[in-house]
Amino acid sequence: MRSVRFWLTLLLCGVLWISVSSCFNSSPAYISTNKTRNIHLIVKMNKGDYWNTVKLGAEAAAKEFNVKLTFKAPDSESDIDEQVVMVEESIKEKADVIILAASSYMGLAQVVDQAAYYKIPVISVDAEVGSARVQAYVGSNGYEAGQKSAERLIQLLQGYGEIGIINFTNSSLNVDPGSTGSIDYGARDADEREKGFLNYAARYPNVKVVQISYTSSSTVEAETLTREMLEKHPNLRGIATLNEIASQGAAKVIQSLRLDNIKMVAFDSSPSMMESLQDGTVQATVIQNPFSNGYLAVKYAVEALEGVTIPERVDTGTKLIDLENMLWPENQKLLFPFVR
DSSP: OHHHHHHHHHHHHHHHHHHHGGGGGSOOTTOOOSSOEEEEEEOSOSOSHHHHHHHHHHHHHHHHTTEEEEEEOOSSTTOHHHHHHHHHHHHHTTOSEEEEOOSSTTTTHHHHHHHHHTTOOEEEESSOOSOTTOOEEEEOOHHHHHHHHHHHHHHHTTTOEEEEEEEEOSSOOEEOTTOOSOOOOSOHHHHHHHHHHHHHHTTOTTEEEEEEEEEOSOHHHHHHHHHHHHHHOTTEEEEEEOSHHHHHHHHHHHHHTTOTTOEEEEESOOHHHHHHHHHTSOSEEEEOOHHHHHHHHHHHHHHHHTTOOOOSEEEOOOEEEETTTTTSHHHHHHHTTOOO
């Protein structure tokens, strides 16, 4: 009955979306829509509900502000070289603005500097890039998101037990916490979420993060990493996953093995994750606002072209969703996303 009520609610939200979409059709007075702008949106991957929703938000803003939007993305989040090539192509194609979700914080820095040399503004969305030439960042606070995930998982575990983390990166790495050396995991948002989680968990002496595994952009790989983690740590009580792909893979393993003793806090709001909340496989998930990320990135890109001063950072927020609050009206706006 709960599942039926949930999907009926989403259907009603769809009707609401049609009615509120007219809100996007009234441009601010200082933005001229007479001139068509050529804006390129380059994200980490060309598949997945999260990136599709970012694209939808960008397309809504493009329609409102008379933008010709060019969408580019590699097949995998780990393909940093392909992202670099895409930015270089956008420079050659003389994009008015490049909006970039960088798969690697430092790996995309040099090409962003190159865009700035050709006087092409760059706006970061979802993931930051290590260049001082970026005009603005639009997205969530990864450190806070990681802390929210840790707080809820530790609550579920009543303050004790072994935890495993499945994060995302540009290569598959398996790291035991406490190992020495500095590793560049690639994406800044992945690094920040992990730092937030570990720093919060460090407050609890009876909580031990026993393994951190890294997947690229494959649910099959995430499933394999989850099974290996469970075999290596038979006393594992909790799993935290820090992006959509990792969450989908881990949830599938927990469900298939019927591991009711494992508590899991996921990330993002794909349809499969909502089902996992419904059936109890996942106890909570940290939700971002990908539609707003895409919409606001295009909006600020247009404002920058108009000579309007834009904010350096725009935090679109995160929220922890569980079975108790997923049907609250304010949370439906995140589960069925539209710009605030």
